Amino acid sequence: QSALTQPASVSGSPGQSITISCTGTSSDVGSYNLVSWYQQHPGKAPKLMIYEVSKRPSGVSNRFSGSKSGNTASLTISGLQAEDEADYYCCSYAGRSRWVFGGGTKLTVL
Amino acid sequence: QVQLVESGGGLVKPGGSLRLSCAASGFTFSDYYMSWIRQAPGKGLEWVSYISSSSSYTNYADSVKGRFTISRDNAKNSLYLQMNSLRAEDTAVYYCARVIGSSNAFDIWGQGTMVTVSS
Numbered sequence: 001q002s003a004l005t006q007p008a009s010v011s012g013s014p015g016q017s018i019t020i021s022c023t024g025t026s027s028d029v030g031s032y033n034l035v036s037w038y039q040q041h042p043g044k045a046p047k048l049m050i051y052e053v054s055k056r057p058s059g060v061s062n063r064f065s066g067s068k069s070g071n072t073a074s075l076t077i078s079g080l081q082a083e084d085e086a087d088y089y090c091c092s093y094a095g096r097s098r099w100v101f102g103g104g105t106k107l108t109v110l
Numbered sequence: 111q112v113q114l115v116e117s118g119g120g121l122v123k124p125g126g127s128l129r130l131s132c133a134a135s136g137f138t139f140s141d142y143y144m145s146w147i148r149q150a151p152g153k154g155l156e157w158v159s160y161i162s163s164s165s166s167y168t169n170y171a172d173s174v175k176g177r178f179t180i181s182r183d184n185a186k187n188s189l190y191l192q193m194n195s196l197r198a199e200d201t202a203v204y205y206c207a208r209v210i211g212s213s214n215a216f217d218i219w220g221q222g223t224m225v226t227v228s229s
Contacts, residue, residue, distance in 0.1 A: 001171075001172070003154065032214075034213065034214045034215070036213070036214075036215035036216070038155070038216070045205060045219040045220065045221055045222055046155065046205070046216075046219055047219070048215055048216060048217050051210065051213045051215035051217070052213050052215070055213075057217060089154060089155050091155070091157075091215070091216070093214040096169065097160045097162075097167060097168075097169040098157070098160075098169055098171075099145070099157040099160075099214070100157065101147075101154060101155040101156060101157060102154070103154045104154040104155070
């Protein structure tokens, strides 16, 4: 199972919007609406931000949104804030109780 | 509050063994599937293993299959990962995570425990 493909880095200025893509295959992202996104600050555990492609857990800002088209999922962060600077990982269920993560994207808030 | 706390990490020689533990609190542990996920230094996340709520089903990443064994003790609210035949490439922070069953997402994570495989 190969890792999902994410851009290594993205950046944006405060108040702007950014989108992080996550490309998989027809065996994972394309087969299941079970893509999740995680935020990880340095030295901290990952935090669930989006599940089932576009759902937000309680307590997660509505500035975070997710979508999917074919084999590619996307995370959009609107109204960028300094605290959003972190690493972001996508993850897809891949069937038979297996999961695959993306390589991670470093978000820099300029 | 809902919490997962890992322990058992440390320095081990190649070929050695280590057993990780994850203590759960603040929720009904026996109701949830659980997983182990690792992160090598400076690298991304890698799913390692999964166990169903009753231990009836387990699965492993190809990279650890045959070497690692996941288990749980619902009476003790604990998850375990027995790691044998350790290799340098197993060096990582190991996280235990709770699985949202129908959503197959990891909603609660522990703080992680570091495993270093080196001679």
